[in-house]
Amino acid sequence: MKKPSELRVPTPLAVIAFFFALTLSITPAHAQAHAEVKPGDVITPKNAAQVRTLVSPGTYVAVAAGMQMNIVAPSHVDWPPPYQDATEKYSGQVRLAANHRDLLGYVAGQPFPLLDQNDPDVATKIMWNQYFRPIATDDFDLRYFECQVAKENPGAQQQLMLMTETGHLAGYSDIGRTEVEPMPADPDFKSSGVWIRVGAYPTLAPAEDRGSGAIRYRYWDGNKADDAWAFLAGSRRVRRVNEVMMSSSPGLSTWDADHAGGFGAKPQEYNFKFLGDRSMLACAHAINSPAHPCPTDGGATSCPDDWEMRHLYVVEVTPRPERIQGVLQSKTVVYVDGEGWFNPYVDSYDQKGELWKTQIYLFTYRDRPVPDARVAVYPFKRLFNIAASSVDVQSGISTTCYLPGPDTPERECWYINMGAVDKSFFTTEALSKAGH
Template identity: 85%
Template sequence: LNMKKPSGRRIPLSVIAVFFALTFPLTPAHAQVKPGDRITAKNAEQVRALVSPGTFIAVAKGMEMNIVAPSRINWPPPFQDATEKYSSQVRLAPDHRDLIGYVAGQPFPILDPNDPYVATKIMWNQYFKPIATDDADLRFFECQVAKQNPGAEQALMTLTEVGHLAAYSDLGRTEVEPLPVDPDFKISGIWGRAAAYPTLAPAEDRGSGAIRYRYWDGNRGDDAWAFLAGTRRVRRVNEVIMSSSPGLSTWDADHAGGFGAKPQEYNFKYLGDKNMLACAHAQNSPAQPCKTDGGATACDDDWEMRHLYVVEVTPRPERIQGILQSKTIVYVDGEGWFNPYVDSYDQKGELWKTQIYLNTYRDRPVPDAKIAVYPFKREFIVAASSIDVQSGVSTTCYLPGPDTPERECWYINMGAVDKSFFTTEALTKAGH
């Protein structure tokens, strides 16, 4: 990061990244698709080696793809600036798990595949990804539960609508004051806050919700609280439940947005990098339920070849017990740093769940946005499916939902929520 040209000018970080991308050895991937191809259940075998095992099952059962030429995703300029300013001072702690010197931006913009801790650095990069650094408020998103049914029209089992899925970061801030760290961080030690409330539908769950705090101290587990419509009371939630117990049917909190469990509680193993398919520039917003798999996923949309890192994640038994997953395979886009898919395996080592994310890149979440409009392009997730591949039940969340009153849905780094939104008092008040 301190490389100089003969003139003394700093070489832009993007140039260095391109150099290392070219010299980073790629795992061979014999592409069996080309732009213009359409992938259906009938020719799903063409993409078996180009997607995760769980995603391949979804395609084989009717999730259709349009193959397009790949195009670039650039970081938001404030995130790029923060990376260039602060990343040179970041390093792993002596335990090779915690971060030292992190302020904002991407912690490790240059990766060495021969580094014994490259997997840990990749995962820290995907925790501090450019999609939303300061705050986010996803409004009126809906989640539809359906069973995979190849060749069939949608047949909903249940529908859930939640008023807000929100997050607030106390450090790593790049666009909204206070920058780059909230002063409260030194007092509370809270790294980030998340909330999902109030539930609007179904009626029997109306008012329910939850909040969660994550601490920078690697030895301190997350705190979480839930307000349940049935009891009308707030109760503390065990941290293990956030990863193993169903939330919205097949979803759990640690996979809402990609792999998001507390990093110090897991071991990471680098499995390599590979050119694979991902939905990075989705065209449909709102996304639409597939007409060819019973509405279990969202399709059809554009998929392109992307450079992905692959990391195996296993729980550390000395830190956390009771996790139902024996391992999780995380796929990370090396440019946009989103998870196109994540596969989890049960205690028998058999594939259990897969999460599939449809990402897009534009200056607004929907074409007719009036408020959520940005001065540069940024990433948005337009749909995400969590599929129990053993039962065939899938929960697909739409951002925005096809029928919700708030079509803009995504409010990223706009100060739409502050710390007061992430309190048990606010949770209880909304629930009543």
């Protein structure tokens, strides 16, 4: 099986979005030249029209408000070798169930590395590829990350509305493991049915929320909803959280759990529609790590940084009313890099069908998250998300998270597939203990 960077598309037609590679082929974005931008260009609000068709509608709003882009030549992003090996070993046995939604025969790696754009299930297969992306297959521990809430203000200095800091954002996968024992699945998976566990706690700032946090379980059974629990500093109690609340933004923050890393809600509860593939701009080789607030938009996003032309897939996601109700987004449009399988941006629309929020992700590709790392150093290059902005385009309020944070004591921040967390972290007992 060829690596993604070696695949070639015989025709320039559509196929879509969120972590996948085309049937027999992908035309790398850098092979599809666009006259609108070229390496060396600097995109500011004055010439933002040059990128109107090269980014998502929400991202264009951010650029017009002051998020500067430095255009550079594109470079390759390869999969981690263990993930590539697992894809070659196991993908041939993967298929969709008779209901065209559930995944059968999956072990590890990318489920559907070869996709046919004429396949009526291509969008669903793309979404399954997105859920098993090559970025963090086994576990991750993101330490001491900082998020800043500010309002878009072109040309002005940042005026912070809120700053939050969290001790850990961590995840542990029971299946699809490629680098850390137990591989390729945790023995607990057969009895628990848990696909992945995620936890974010304890909150370190602001002071009134200190100790708060949450954990979430996702089950392999498509008919079993996610379980989530939150520990709130005010009540000092652990409470169960309704699954629908995962699409809601808490307080001033513009993030919600289902869109914190792209689109991350339970896949069987949504419909997927293939919209096409395009050459568009993305930040895949960020030069600023740690990232910093953008000086030209009031600190609403992180900039300036390097953006390059890449080959993206686009998919529309809508809730299935028979499975889930009360979701605030009428639809989400997801953009996926066809080589690195990351999301450069994701746009959400409100119940009126109007653009509501955009999430913008800056990635870097290296063997360590920060140049001076001493522990989080890897035997191969991998992708690290170094900044993520969630912009409410209707209000202009944005929450940008810095990974690592500019003022946090932990500078290495990202520990991916290093066994940094185990299942004991993802329990209500551990959540409560940390909060007290």
